[in-house]
Amino acid sequence: MIAFSYLRLFASNCGSISEFLRVLCVSVVKSSMPEMTFNSDTRDKLNAMYARLDAEVAATNPVCRMSGECCNFEKMDHVLFATTLELTNIVETKGVDGIAPEGKLCPFYKEGKCSARDVRPLGCRVYFCDKSYQKNHSQRIYEKYHAEIEALARESEVEYAYVPMVSALRRYAREGRFHDPARPFDFS
Numbered sequence: 001m002i003a004f005s006y007l008r009l010f011a012s013n014c015g016s017i018s019e020f021l022r023v024l025c026v027s028v029v030k031s032s033m034p035e036m037t038f039n040s041d042t043r044d045k046l047n048a049m050y051a052r053l054d055a056e057v058a059a060t061n062p063v064c065r066m067s068g069e070c071c072n073f074e075k076m077d078h079v080l081f082a083t084t085l086e087l088t089n090i091v092e093t094k095g096v097d098g099i100a101p102e103g104k105l106c107p108f109y110k111e112g113k114c115s116a117r118d119v120r121p122l123g124c125r126v127y128f129c130d131k132s133y134q135k136n137h138s139q140r141i142y143e144k145y146h147a148e149i150e151a152l153a154r155e156s157e158v159e160y161a162y163v164p165m166v167s168a169l170r171r172y173a174r175e176g177r178f179h180d181p182a183r184p185f186d187f188s
């Protein structure tokens with residue numbers, strides 16, 4: 001069974017980002033999928049998709065003040081979701097060393113900057129504080145490319161799930177898997 005719901009990923013303490021809050025969450029996994037078969041062809045297709053995505057976002061001219069607040073989950077009280085396909089790309093590129101066992105901060109957020117910029121997931125690429133961009137572009141672009149990532153996962157027979165990124169990375173560092181349908185993530 002695959003369940004869809006729109007979640008508010010960011011807390012309402014930041015009204016400027018509220019338009020971005022509703023994102024597609026696919027929370028239940030196809031348990032019959034085989035083990036990860038992420039290979040160079042899949043990586044090339046994902047990177048090509050990221051290049052098109054980044055170009056499409058750039059064409060809308062979003063304003064970035066370089067505050068770094070979009071990555072500071074503790075300060076903004078939000079949860080970033082990512083697909084297991086993208087997380088596989090991240091751990092195969094960056095490894096899992098340095099992923100702290102607890103806390104809300106993204107392990108790649110270093111000194112106010114992203115240390116995983118080339119492999120950052122869709123949610124990081126489409127989010128900007130710019131209210132006009134949020135209102136007119138972010139959700140549309142997000143849903144378009146999320147659908148492409150899901151299709152790539154199914155084409156590549158890579159297990160597909162949409163999971164809270166930091167919690168999933170921690171689980172991977174501990175257990176060698178991003179999620180366990182029998183043990184839902186704890187957001188408390």
Ligand code: SF4
Nearest residue numbers: 071106108109114124
């Ligand atoms: S992956 Fe990079 S851009 Fe995304 S939340 Fe982490 S530090 Fe920020």
